[in-house]
Amino acid sequence: MIDLPSLLLFVASIINILIGLSIFFRNPRSKLFIYYLGLAVALAIWTSTNGLFRILPAESLLPIALMSYFGAILVGMFFALFNAEFTGIRLLPNWAVLAAGCLVAVGSLIPGVYATGVTASRSIVTTDGILVFAAVLAVLLLGGLTELLRYIWRARGLARRQAQIMALGMGIAMAMGLTFNLVLPLFHIYGYVYLGPEFTMVYLGALGYAIIRTRLFDLRLVFARSATYFLLLLSLGAVYSTLVFGASKIVFVDSASSANASWLYTLFALLTSFSFQPLRRFFERATNNVFYRYHYDSQEVINDFSKILVSELDLDRILKRSLTELCESLHIQFGQLIIYNDERVYRVEHYGQLPRRLMVAPELARLDKPMLVADELSGGERKQLMENHGIRLSMTLRTREQFVGHLLLGDKLSGDIYSTQDIDLLEIVGKELAVAILNAKAYAQIQEFNLTLQARVEHATNRLRVANRHLKELDRAKDEFISMASHQLRTPLTTIKGYLSMMQEGDAGKLTKAQQEFVGYAFSSSERMVNLISDLLNVSRLSAGRFLIQTKPTDMVQMIRDEVRQLNNHATTKGIKLIFEPPPEPLPPAEIDDNKTRQVVMNFIDNAIYYTSQGEVRVMLEQSGDRVRLEVRDTGIGVPEAAKKKLFSKFFRADNAQIVRPDGTGLGLYLAKRVVEDQGGTIIFNSVEGRGSTFGFELPFKPVTPIREVAHHGRHHHPK
Amino acid sequence: MADTTTPNNAADQKTILIAEDDPFISRMYQIKLEGAGYRVVVKNNGRDAFEAVKTEHPNLAVLDINMPELSGLEVLSALQNDNFDFAAMPVIVLTNSSEITDRNTAHAYGAEYLVKAELTPREVLDIIGAKLGTAPAKAAD
Numbered sequence: 093m094i095d096l097p098s099l100l101l102f103v104a105s106i107i108n109i110l111i112g113l114s115i116f117f118r119n120p121r122s123k124l125f126i127y128y129l130g131l132a133v134a135l136a137i138w139t140s141t142n143g144l145f146r147i148l149p150a151e152s153l154l155p156i157a158l159m160s161y162f163g164a165i166l167v168g169m170f171f172a173l174f175n176a177e178f179t180g181i182r183l184l185p186n187w188a189v190l191a192a193g194c195l196v197a198v199g200s201l202i203p204g205v206y207a208t209g210v211t212a213s214r215s216i217v218t219t220d221g222i223l224v225f226a227a228v229l230a231v232l233l234l235g236g237l238t239e240l241l242r243y244i245w246r247a248r249g250l251a252r253r254q255a256q257i258m259a260l261g262m263g264i265a266m267a268m269g270l271t272f273n274l275v276l277p278l279f280h281i282y283g284y285v286y287l288g289p290e291f292t293m294v295y296l297g298a299l300g301y302a303i304i305r306t307r308l309f310d311l312r313l314v315f316a317r318s319a320t321y322f323l324l325l326l327s328l329g330a331v332y333s334t335l336v337f338g339a340s341k342i343v344f345v346d347s348a349s350s351a352n353a354s355w356l357y358t359l360f361a362l363l364t365s366f367s368f369q370p371l372r373r374f375f376e377r378a379t380n381n382v383f384y385r386y387h388y389d390s391q392e393v394i395n396d397f398s399k400i401l402v403s404e405l406d407l408d409r410i411l412k413r414s415l416t417e418l419c420e421s422l423h424i425q426f427g428q429l430i431i432y433n434d435e436r437v438y439r440v441e442h443y444g445q446l447p448r449r450l451m452v453a454p455e456l457a458r459l460d461k462p463m464l465v466a467d468e469l470s471g472g473e474r475k476q477l478m479e480n481h482g483i484r485l486s487m488t489l490r491t492r493e494q495f496v497g498h499l500l501l502g503d504k505l506s507g508d509i510y511s512t513q514d515i516d517l518l519e520i521v522g523k524e525l526a527v528a529i530l531n532a533k534a535y536a537q538i539q540e541f542n543l544t545l546q547a548r549v550e551h552a553t554n555r556l557r558v559a560n561r562h563l564k565e566l567d568r569a570k571d572e573f574i575s576m577a578s579h580q581l582r583t584p585l586t587t588i589k590g591y592l593s594m595m596q597e598g599d600a601g602k603l604t605k606a607q608q609e610f611v612g613y614a615f616s617s618s619e620r621m622v623n624l625i626s627d628l629l630n631v632s633r634l635s636a637g638r639f640l641i642q643t644k645p646t647d648m649v650q651m652i653r654d655e656v657r658q659l660n661n662h663a664t665t666k667g668i669k670l671i672f673e674p675p676p677e678p679l680p681p682a683e684i685d686d687n688k689t690r691q692v693v694m695n696f697i698d699n700a701i702y703y704t705s706q707g708e709v710r711v712m713l714e715q716s717g718d719r720v721r722l723e724v725r726d727t728g729i730g731v732p733e734a735a736k737k738k739l740f741s742k743f744f745r746a747d748n749a750q751i752v753r754p755d756g757t758g759l760g761l762y763l764a765k766r767v768v769e770d771q772g773g774t775i776i777f778n779s780v781e782g783r784g785s786t787f788g789f790e791l792p793f794k795p796v797t798p799i800r801e802v803a804h805h806g807r808h809h810h811p812k
Numbered sequence: 813m814a815d816t817t818t819p820n821n822a823a824d825q826k827t828i829l830i831a832e833d834d835p836f837i838s839r840m841y842q843i844k845l846e847g848a849g850y851r852v853v854v855k856n857n858g859r860d861a862f863e864a865v866k867t868e869h870p871n872l873a874v875l876d877i878n879m880p881e882l883s884g885l886e887v888l889s890a891l892q893n894d895n896f897d898f899a900a901m902p903v904i905v906l907t908n909s910s911e912i913t914d915r916n917t918a919h920a921y922g923a924e925y926l927v928k929a930e931l932t933p934r935e936v937l938d939i940i941g942a943k944l945g946t947a948p949a950k951a952a953d
Binding site for chain 1: 844847927929930932933
């Protein structure tokens with residue numbers, strides 16, 4: 093008679109076969125899959141014989157019982173083989189497993205080796221041989237189990253997850269088997285024995301799932317929640333039963349008042365229900381600490397990440413902080429960011445302990461997919477590459493238009509596989525990071541550009557500095573040359589001028605009128621040359637800082653009279669009137685540099701004569717308070733408006749002056765200004781082009797400041 | 813021009829020492845000064861000029877600066893070392909160097925400092941006349 097329990101067992105047996113076959117045909121040539129199928133068939137045999145044992149009449153049960161032993165030993169054998177194959181750990185040599193398994197299996201088919209019969213109450217009458225059977229089965233099961241646990245301890249990534257799922261399936265199957273076939277019978281509850289074998293489906297299913305799927309679900313939630321409720325029930329049950337037991341012992345020792353008992357139970361029930369929530373929370377937290385040590389909140393990580401990206405502008409800091417944040421939040425041992433620029437590696441940032449080998453550019457180029465998870469690759473070059481470098485996950489960072497770089501991540505600290513949560517998070521964060529890196533890169537490049545620019549400017553400035561120094565040296569050399577040349581020029585000039593003057597004076601006999609005239613011209617020219625040389629020397633002295641004013645009391649009227657007399661010749665030959673208007677009252681002597689001031693006066697008058705073709709040159713000297721004032725007025729070409737500003741600068745010559753007198757040096761007025769101002773005086777100048785000019789100066793009779801100081805402070809000292 | 817042509821008699825004839833290495837220049841001054849009735853002693857180097865000061869006892873010395881053996885300024889220094897009485901012999905440093913330091917050195921010895929190129933021989937003669945307190949010679953004009 094087929095009852096519900098036996099039906100469930102047959103169904104389980106068939107499902108086991110089906111699971112076994114469907115998984116097996118995915119990879120029929122693999123040893124692992126063959127062992128898997130063997131395990132499925134053995135389990136099917138065991139479950140179906142359990143079913144048959146319930147429904148067949150007692151007298152025909154011995155073969156069924158023996159078949160059940162047969163199935164059981166095969167389960168042990170294939171379990172050991174499968175685990176050895178899967179883990180690669182071989183605690184028991186394959187040949188030993190096979191030999192022992194087959195031997196014991198064959199033994200189980202022979203009646204009388206392990207069992208001699210079945211009683212009417214469906215108890216199996218066993219022999220001493222059953223001890224051997226049990227021992228072999230135990231060794232096989234324990235061996236396989238040990239291998240699996242050791243593997244879980246060692247394995248990383250996908251393999252670990254696979255093993256965890258297998259262990260879970262096995263754990264559930266074993267726990268249920270133990271509960272229904274061992275624990276409950278201990279309390280004389282035999283009615284649920286048939287439920288134990290049903291859970292072989294769970295084990296087989298978990299095993300199959302683990303070896304064929306790649307992205308496996310996270311078991312932690314299952315473990316954590318079942319552990320919470322298991323502990324909760326255990327403690328509540330313990331407390332409740334202890335209370336009830338204790339109370340009934342103490343309270344109801346003599347009288348069994350059921351009325352009393354009912355309120356007590358109600359009280360306990362209330363206590364229990366109130367303690368449920370806090371207890372649950374406590375266990376949840378405790379189990380979370382165990383199972384979710386590496387747990388994180390995606391939203392929090394994304395927020396922290398965004399904060400970093402917003403607050404940092406410096407590329408190196410962005411790389412460092414974001415990589416650290418990522419690796420610390422996801423509990424990753426090692427991380428690497430490789431940023432490219434123009435198809436070349438631009439920056440590299442590391443987190444954690446570096447793997448023995450780092451990827452080089454051509455290897456990185458092969459990781460060209462947006463996201464590669466080594467555990468999800470079924471094999472091939474990329475998986476090999478990643479595993480050789482300890483990389484579990486590779487992500488390409490890119491914006492919509494531009495490739496930015498690679499993010500490479502190593503093992504997680506837990507050894508777990510990268511979960512869907514991790515991958516979703518990485519995808520979000522990766523996009524933000526790519527944009528931020530691109531921005532920071534642009535910023536860094538601008539800064540680098542700034543630095544190069546600065547360096548270039550500095551370089552250019554240095555070159556200018558050197559050039560400037562060189563120019564200054566050249567200028568000094570020029571001044572020295574001028575000084576030397578001028579001195580040398582003066583010697584022959586002394587002779588020329590001296591002898592010409594002596595001829596004029598009749599030292600060589602009386603001259604004819606024409607001779608007198610010609611010698612006069614020659615003499616004037618030699619005089620001019622002497623003055624030019626003096627100017628040149630003064631300018632070179634100015635540059636060399638050796639231009640000193642040396643004063644002595646000077647009769648200004650006499651000085652100007654001398655100069656006018658000397659230049660009168662020149663004026664007369666040009667047909668110009670040279671008029672000197674001396675002051676009405678005699679002047680006190682002026683404390684001035686006689687030589688230099690004389691040269692200034694001569695220069696003014698000489699210029700006036702030169703640049704005047706008709707009319708007159710009027711020289712006026714007068715006292716003006718504590719100053720002496722000289723003006724030289726002409727009716728000459730005048731100074732063009734544009735030239736006025738620069739008229740007193742070194743070597744400057746106005747255009748119209750150059751036409752009239754191409755040989756001028758442009759030094760006379762420059763020196764005049766210096767001489768006058770260094771003596772605390774001021775230059776007088778006004779002019780109308782084409783109408784005439786007035787040049788002159790005002791000088792204090794006594795130096796306003798000690799002359800030495802004026803000389804030292806140089807040209808910028810203008811006491812008023 | 814020979815001494816004999818000078819109007820002054822030998823007793824009040826004043827002696828001028830000219831130390832100048834350029835013969836054209838020394839001759840130029842010599843003519844002008846002798847024309848004015850001075851006795852002129854020309855030396856073309858500093859050492860000879862130094863000796864001449866002692867042997868010839870000139871009334872006035874005209875010294876160039878840049879000369880062989882001793883410069884004009886070194887002659888002054890050597891004279892000072894000999895405790896020479898500069899008051900007895902006015903000195904004119906007549907040179908084409910117009911270095912301030914040279915000028916200051918000359919002034920330190922109480923000497924007049926003049927730039928050759930800026931003066932005609934006549935002007936030099938006038939200055940010498942003024943120094944010696946003699947009336948300008950009439951010969952030239």
